Amino acid sequence: MPSKYQPQVSAWREDLHKGIYTTKLHLSNNKKLRYANDDYCEFSRRLPVMQYFLRCITVIFSLIFVVSIILGILFIIYIITKLNEGRSIFILCTFLIILSFQLFLQMFLNICFAPEDCPIRLNRKTGKVYIYDHFLLYFGSLRTFIRSPFRAKEITVKEFNWADIQGCMTSVSVPLASGGMVRSYRLECVVCEPNTTKVIDHFLLAAYSSLNYYEWMWINSYMAFSDNNLDRELMPEDEFTWPIKVNWPEEIDKKSKASSLEEYQQIDAEYKKIKE
Incomplete structure (x- = not known):
């Protein structure tokens, strides 16, 4: 059975439920939570290869x-x-x-x-999602062979509506010389045209060595203001960090921290005047 969301992402495995996840235990953030308050949260999307050593x-x-x-x-x-x-x-x-x-x-x-991290911010008061993207997250795709390596400093920041985002799990199997298989999993988010299942973009949320989707469950409950069983422990700080830091553009930084949709619209109008 194919994905509900088309065109289907590469190596698709299953579509994920979008909504509040209720469990007896706290919903783990998988030690990826960088920050959270009543307005917005920020999750790390750092891959193992992005760690300092x-x-x-x-x-x-x-x-x-x-x-x-x-x-x-x-x-x-x-x-x-x-x-x-x-x-x-x-x-x-x-x-x-x-x-x-x-x-x-x-x-x-x-x-x-590449920066030390490529986080995602989710603002539940405005219903907006912000992606801090770098090509390293997608290394190994077809673009690896056709993209100029001298664009390595390039950062892409995207803004989406949470209502248009759906989750799916992808997986890739690699055979071992000694026999058996090694399987890796990626939690991908697809962005659809409003009120449709037509995919217009996608981005990586997390990569795993086992089949789970902790971040997706946590984020869904957070965005629905269901905070009772959320694990609020922040990710541990590294003793050594990469010198290239995360630097959100000023406009995006302000928008992503807005406490209401009205405040967001005011910030948006201010920056549109500046650009004119």
Whole structure:
């Protein structure tokens, strides 16, 4: 049975219920809650590779690999200029090495220049959702091979209506050489046209190694003002943090903290006048 929301997101597994989740125990925020008050909450979407030490290790190995590829390209170019036979094989090898170089350069630059986190803010008084997006969250998609690696500093901030957002779970299986499978899960949110199931955008909410959707359950209850069983413990602070911090644009920062829809509209009108 396919997803209710079309076009279906890649590696779709199931659609998730949208509404209040009632449980006897507190709804866990999976230690991803960065901040919460009566107006808005902010959740971390930081992937494991974005943690300080893992990022440093990945950067070092990616740099070594990139340098090795450059040396390999230079060697192949030298061989091609010296030999007339097997030229097509060398050209194929060169193409594969250049493709690998682009991939690892993409990884190296994106890990270096990605911010310490890519949070999501949800304002239940205005019904608005704000995404602080970086390409590293979607590394491995088709865009990895066609996107310029020199756009690694680029941050995209998006605003959506909570009413247009639905949740779904995706999963990918990878076979092991020793047998068996390793399965990873991603909690994706799809954005639909108002009052339809037509998907116009999507974004990552969380990535897991097991099948759960704690953040989705917590957020649904929070946005419905059902706070009684919500875990309010904030995510632990890291001893070491990445120097590139989260920096919300001023307009978005004010809108996302508005205490009412009227205040939101006032802020929106003020910034429209400035832009005119």
